[in-house]
Amino acid sequence: MSDPHALILMADVLSSTTEVEMAAKMNAAAPQVLCEQALFGIELRQPMLPVIQHITSGYPEQYRHLYNDKGFIYRDPSVVHCQTRTDPIFWNESMYDASSYEIMEESQRFGLGHGFSVPVRESDKVVSMISLARDQPFTKQELEYIVPTAKVLATVMHVVAQKIIVPSMIESRQPRLSPRELECLRWVAQGKSNTVIADILKISDDTVAFYLRGALRKLGVSTRMQAVALCVTFGLIT
Structure with missing residues (x-):
């Protein structure tokens, strides 16, 4: 990633001190990976305790409510992928089955029909992912450009969330x-x-x-x- 403006935006995310600030800077960085909207999720795994998750979302509010109300998180193939893999996943119709096809349809309805998710697994204790979306397909040239930048953004978000979000997740239980x-x-x-x-x-x-x-x-x-x-x-x- 050599774009000076992109580097400045990534560094700016690192300076976040609150979740609100982190979310705003994540959304500001999304265009650097040619996307319009972003969502960040982090999962905490502790021995003898249920897994807990926290979502920082820049997606439309109505979609967020729909996603939560319908329990999409338990059926979303991008989430399953990022919980178990370390490579990015680009969304495509073939990754959805009968139980998750509704997610694809609703995503398209809200302008989130095309995108990708990048996991970060620093340890078995904390796993995170960033999803970046837009309403138009990606070209091959765009994909070659955005993957390195998206990986940097995912890592930066993970580092910041470790400081801002994970302590409150631990304290809450x-x-x-x-x-x-x-x-x-x-x-x-x-x-x-x-x-x-x-x-x-x-x-x-x-x-x-x-x-x-x-x-x-x-x-x-x-x-x-x-x-x-x-x-x-x-x-x-x-």
Whole structure:
């Protein structure tokens, strides 16, 4: 990518400090890959926890509501591709089947009929994708030009989202354990029984059991070791 203007726009995306700013700069960069609209999605995968996703969209609002209401994300072949592959996917009719054909039709209706998606997989924990769309087909010459630039934009968006979006995704599922609940679990992680923990903390066995029951309830697990494992996942026990 040698276009100085494109380089400036990519660098500008990196300077984003809020999601609103990131979205605006993503949309401003879309024309550099000869597209009119852009969408960025990031997926967080943590052990023992359901996968969670966050979407930053420049697509038409009505289409976004339709996409969410109909659960298109679970049928969208571009999403499936980007969850499992590292190469870009250019949208075409053959990638849709009976369960997803409606997505193609609705995309065309909203001027999103032609485009491509670029995944970024920095680790197994965080995977992202950017989709860029327009209402006209691409020529072969255009495709040769836009792929390198789109890969740079996808990487830049991934880096910024790691700073701006991922921390709030992690925080949103962080359990609100009391200091005593967490303290008891830390001793459990060291192999201590309720009786030993009670002696260390100078409280009764029943009180230790009470704190551990509360921790298990908040974490949504049924055993002490599952609770410890989740706390390790959240970084609460190291």
